[in-house]
Structures are given as C-alpha cells and as structure tokens.
Amino acid sequence: MGPRVALFATCINDTMQPSIPIATVKLLERLGCTVEFPPRQTCCGQIMTNTGYYKEALPTVRNYVRAFEGYDYIVGPSGSCVGSVREQHAMLAHWAGDTGLEAAATTVAGRTYELTEFLVDVLKVTDVGAYFPHRVTYHPTCHSVRITKVGDRPLQLLRAVHGIDLVELPKAEQCCGFGGTFSIKNPDVSVAMASDKARHVRSTDAEYLVAGDQACLMNIGGVLHRQRSGIKTIHIAEILASTEKEVTVA
Amino acid sequence: MTTHERLTPQPPSWKDFPPFPQAVKTELNKAEQRKNLRHATGTIREKRITRAQEVPNWEELRTAAAQIKDRVGRHLGDYLVQAEKAMTDAGITVHWASTAAEANKIVADIAKAKGVNEVVKIKSMVTQEIDLNEALEAEGIAAWETDLAELIVQLGHDLPSHILVPAIHRNRSEVREIFTTEMGTYGAPAPADVSDNPAELTAAARNHLREKFLRSKMAVSGGNFIVAETGTLVIVESEGNGRMCLTLPETLVSVVGIEKLVPTIEDLEVFLKLLPRSSTAERMNPYTSLWTGVTPGDGPQDLHVVLLDNGRTNVLSDPEGRAALRCIRCSACLNVCPVYERVGGHAYGSMYPGPIGAILGPQLRGLENANDRALPYASTLCGACNEVCPVRIPFTDILVHMRHKVAEYKTSKHPTIEQGLMKGAAWVMSDGSHLATVQVASRAAGGIFKNKWIGPMPLPLVDRWVQARDVEAPPTQTFRQWWKNEHEEGKQ
C-alpha cells in the first residue's frame, strides 16, 4: 500500500485540461497510492501575486492551507503552481503580518511536491511502467527548473518510458514567453518568444512536445496549431499514465 | 531658440521612447538588430558557462560577494565616511552629490577651473545615468567617449543598448558606415578604404583617439570599486582607453555611486574573480587599474571623486528591493535574458536595460513615470537572471515586489480595471465551490465550441493572446466533475 496523497489539480488543469489531473490520478493509483481530491482547493494564486496584487492573492493562500493541511503528501502536476506554493505563500502571509498563516503555509508548502519530484524522490521510481511509442521532445519549463528545481527528474522518467523516441530540444532552457500576465501586458515580446520556441520544436520533427506545465504547453501549442505544424502538446503526466493497455491521449 | 554649434554628436533623448510595451513594437521589427543580438548574446552565454565552470568554488564566491555587498549596504554611512577619510588622506578631493544635476555641476566646475574645453571619458554607467556628456556640452565642454563601443554609440548619434557592450545592436558594416561618415568631423578620420573587419575598425578607433589621449588635460571616469579601508579606486577594462585616461591627463574626476564600496583590499579577490568571468566571459579582463590617491611623478596630480546618490538611498530604504544595490554592472543578466535578447536595450527606455534595469531603474527613479511602472512587468519571471548573477540578486523576487508597489501605486490613485479583475479572481479562488460555479461558464463555452480550436477574434485582451496562437475550446466536463463521478459516486 502506497502513501495517501492529496491531488493539487491546479485551477487551469481542473478547468481547461482535466485530462492532466485524470492522468495523474491514474498514474498514482497504478503506483499504489491512495489519491484524494480535497474539493475546496482552487489555485496557487500566482496570477494575482505575480501581477502585484498581494491582498487579492491572500485568500488563495488561506484556502490552500485549509484544503491541504491534513495531508503529508500534496502532489501537483505543475512545476509553476507548486513553485508558487513553496516560494510565495509564506512570503504573502509574512507581508500580511499573519504569523499563524505564515507558519501553516510554510508547513503545507513543505509537503507539496511537483509530480516528478514525488515519483522520483518519494516513491523512488523512474520506470513507472509507461508505454508511449512516439517521437517526443521535452521542454523544461522555467518555473519547474529554476523555482521548483525538479532538475532532470522529468527526463529520468521519460527515458524509462517504453517505446518512446525522446529527442533533444534545441535551446531547451529558454523561456517560451508565456509568463502569466506577461503574455497580455507584453503580447508582442511574448509572441516573438513563443514563435522561436515553436521553431525549435518543429526542428526536432517530434510528434509530441511534452512539459510539466500546461500553461506553457498552451502557449507553445497555440502557436504550433496556428502554424498547422501537426505537432501536439502533451503533459508529462499523460505520457507517464499511458500503458500498452490504456492510452490516455486520443 | 538659438542654436549654437555642437562640439560632440547629438544623441537622441531617452525621454523620446514610449513605455516598454509600446517601445518593443519598433524594436522587434528591427530584423538586423534582432539578428545581431541573438548572435552576440548566444555567444557570450555559452562562454560565460565555460568560465564559471572552471572555478571550483564559483557558488561560494557568489555567496561571499552577496554578503560583502550586503554588509556595505547595511552599513553604508560608516563605510562612506571611512572611504572619504582614506581618500582625502591620500590626496583626493572628495565631493558629494545628491542628484545628477549636482554631480554634473561639480564636474563642469572642475573643468572650468582648469580652463579645459574638452575631457576624455572612460566608459561609465554612472555618467550615462546623470547624462554628464550633455551637461558638459551645454557648458561648452566636449566630452569624448574613448571606449570603442561608446565611441560607436557617440559617433552614431545613438544611445547605449547594453551595460557592457553599448553598441551590441550594431554589426560591423553599420560600424564601418558610422566611422567613415562621422569620425572626420570630430578628429582623425577613418581611412577611406577601411573595411568592415573588426580589427581594421578597431585600428581606426585607436588612431582617432590617440591624439585625444595625448592632448587632453582632464579625464572623467566612473569606478568599479572603492576600497573603504584604503581609499583605493579600481577600474576594470579591456582596451587600455581606461589606462590612457587614468594616466595621461593632469586632472582625473571619478564619479562613483555610493554603493560601489567594498570594505577591504582583500574583498577585491572575490569581485575580481567574479566580474570578468560574468561579464566578458574571460578569466580576467585585459587591464585593471588600482590607484590610491596621488602618486608624485606618476599619473594625474589632481584627483577628484564625486560620491553620487541620485536615488540610491531610495533603493536602500526598501529592505525587499535593496539587494539590487549589490549590482556590479557585469551584464550577465542581460545576456541570458530572453526578453532582452528579442527587444534589445533601447526598449527599456534607460541606460540600465534588461533585468537589472527592470528592478533598479524604477527603484532609483520612483514610479511617477509610466515606463517605470511598466518595467517591472518587462519579464516573464523565467529566472534565468537569478542563476547567473555573480552577486546573487534575487531578480524575480524583486520584480514581483516591484509589481506589488506598482499595483499599490496605481490603485491608490483610483480603482483600475485590472484591480477589478484581480478582486474577482480573489473571490473565485477563495473556495472550490466558487471556482465550480464559474466553471459552469467555461463548460458552456466548451459546449458551444465543441472540441474546436479558437482562432483570432477581436475581443479586448483576448486578441493579445490569439493574435498568433490558437486556443483549444474548454472541455465540457471539469476535473472536479470527473472526480465526483468517478471517485465519489457510490463510494460514500
């Protein structure tokens, strides 16, 4: 029997791309975890925090703490949202002068894992029994690498996927230009960056672009679709959940 | 308005640039500039990684540098008084300037007292900051830039676009064009048959500047470091134009920001290892000059230092933002920044571009100007700058902090649409039941678009996203509904 895990679905996945948390649930259950979904959960709040609206972000911090404080393992399929929980929640509580919330937020953040961290560090697996017979290239999203610091865990997991043809993405470390409200406040630069990223993705001749953050995939995938490139985007949870018996993507 | 003949080429004004989000529209369309920047930043980025990896204790050095700079900042008054005494004892005349205007007046007054009508200059960010050249021009004193890139910028009637390589936006053929058309107006002309080979262009600059070095009676510099303990000034450079200016004229005025102090001689070992590897990606820059006051019979016999505030105490007063004062102007953050690489330096509307410009400029100048309110948002928060900074400035934390200050500034004047959106989001995200209510709308939209992709549409804000990207229609079932159906029905 594996550990009891609270799924932090993230608001964007919950609303826009439920296939990702569904894949996360299937994967974790396949690996023996007992998965729960605390329904009061919503969002990490970074859209407010990173736009400068601390006061407006605070309710999400309180809600996150209340939703997840009873769990030892909180797992989210997003490097960015997990990064925000870990690096910004306590800061916001500190800013508000709420020492009780700051302590609670620090504790809960310390139990919050990005999916690939949880798999590699807690479950100690890299071969999760996945099967995905496609040519795939991986974009390490900025927040997963530089804030959440997942390192090469996603690559360890992807390399162990059966049947996969994993190809290197040129200039992989460079930002795709999403940046949350950056894409709205500075749309021209955002598009210039996304277009360059899409060009590098196309140069790999991959069928799928994989990453650990749906927001970045939406950004790059939107450009790839406009360009009729035929390259699809997929979240790493969806590849890891795929088996010979059950392909999670259409 | 009377026009008098200018002594030096007239540059454009930073004031003519619109705020960042508008300025980038022009800059992104400069295909040649984008190519130059992509090439240059790509090259330097790779080299910097190599040079940093050669140093076994690179991370410890970065930590030490951050700590030394924090020590100075938190006790700046003590170190300034100590440095002032050490410099004065060594024969330097120390001046203090609260503002750019005060600093410019001090320099102009020294020039007038010396009876000179021209000065040679070492590349310095701080004299760009105070716009010293134009202040001297207005007083009838010509300021000649002697760093190759600054010379290209000056002769090109241009503005710097990079902290270290101000002409990074220019390629060799543009430099050739500038040299052949402009050099002769202001001194020794470039050879008529000069090619666009960088070595030939450099030789033309050497020849053009040599007569100015030999002739000038006064030089103006910045300063990379002042050692508080001894009053030693340090200038780090490559071309030797710095040594010329520091050695040959009779009078030398160094304008230095008050944050440039390090406590002791020994502290220099940390910075002189970090700075060249971070900036030019060299193990060491070609020349470093260290001088401690007047040396009889060697170099300028009349030395001045102007200690400049010009907003630095504003930065210091913010405990969350003051780490920006650690900056040693290496420009590693610019070189690694994906936004800078696309838009170049001019889009930032200031001589401090890139990530450091986005956090330092608005703190130095305040938020009254629209561009200074836009700059903290001129970043995707990708964090690449955090990783390369030799003094560990937490760029993304300070960017977010500055955004908070901007939001507070704007909403203190009157309620804004953005604030309304954020308040709405705050309510939605304060509880899962609120989010579920709003998801009714996204599911309804999903029903209308039925798995289709959504293309361009002329809706405000939305059009910014869909101008170059398609959007997948939202699903008709959210995850929380799926969960309810799969995991909760029948289980309870």
Add this chain to the structure above:
Amino acid sequence: MSAREEILQRIRTATADVAEKDPILDVPVEWTYGQALQTPDVLADFVEKVEDYKARVVRVAEGDIGSAIVEALAGLQAGSAVLPGGLPEAWVQAVTDAGVEVFRDDPELSHGELNLISAVVTTAAVGMADSGTIALDHGPGQGRRALSLLPDCHVCVVRADQVVSDVPEGIARLAPALRARRPVTWLSGGSATSDIELSRVEGVHGPRHLWVILVD
C-alpha cells in the same frame, strides 16, 4: 544642509531597520580569504593562461635574461625601447649592445616622446597563474604607469617565485603595496576589445604586444 550631510542622513533613515551596528557581526562573510588553488604545476598553468591571451611567453634561466630581452625586442621588431630606472645594469647593457635605441626616463620623457618609442621592458610584482595575470606595482624596474602604456610592445620579466596560483594569493601579495598607496596595474594579455559583434580583437589602446620572459 550640505549634500554630504543630506546623503548620510538619508542613509541613516534608509537603514533604520539594521539593528546590529557592527557590520562584521551583522553580515558574516562565509569566505576564506587568500586561498591557493591546488594547481599541480603553477608555472605551467601561468604560461598556458598567458599564452591563451595570444601573448608570447618564453622561459629562461637567470643568466639568459639579457639575451632573452634582446630576442624579444628583435622578435617584436622594436627598434627603440624605454628602460625604466631600477632595471639590472646587465639587461640595459645587453639591449644597448644589440643596437636598440635606448631611452631612460631620466629626465622624464614627455607623453609625445613615449608615444614614439616602440617598446618598454619592465619587471613585475606578481603573476597570477589561474587567470594569466601580471601585476605591476610600478616599483623599481617597472617605471611609472605611462611607460608601460604608450609604447606598443611590452616585454615583461617575471620571476618564478613571483607567480602564485590564483587571484586571492595575488591580492595578498599586493596588499602591502596597495596599503602603501602605490598604484597597481594588472595586465592579462595585451589590450583587447570585443565591442564589435563580441568578436575579440587583440590590441586597441594599450600595448598591442605583450612578451613575457618567465625566469625559472
């Protein structure tokens, strides 16, 4: 209020949150100063790094310095050289005997005169291997700063016992000179620029040619 008082007052206000008044206690610096690198062969490293800047390095025995200087000046096609006070008389004699036009900075040469002399020959204060850096403290044999700046070729004699592994050891050796208010100049190769397309060009305003004689 003077600008000085105003700035110091603003600093006091800005740092009102700093409770600990002793800077060293307030912000400890986790760094061991003056550390050497564990370089197996410091002199070989020094040679490699200096050569990496496209400077010429030759290694000679003590007795061969004079002829090495003559060879350097010939190699650099330098017909004239300024020899600062304090250089060993034997070196001066060797250069003079080789037919090079010799200038001494006594009485002091003007900048215009120095600008027309092909080369300068100096000793050095410290060599730092890891970065390929030579430091001059402008003591005897090194001349005032203009001497090693205006001539286009610099022949620099560095003794093996002056070479240390890295910058921190170098700073430690230079500290007494700096505290005695001597000017110090660091040279790492000849002058260079990367200002046009970040493509490195050796030789701008400083001496375009550096020739190092390392005395074992």
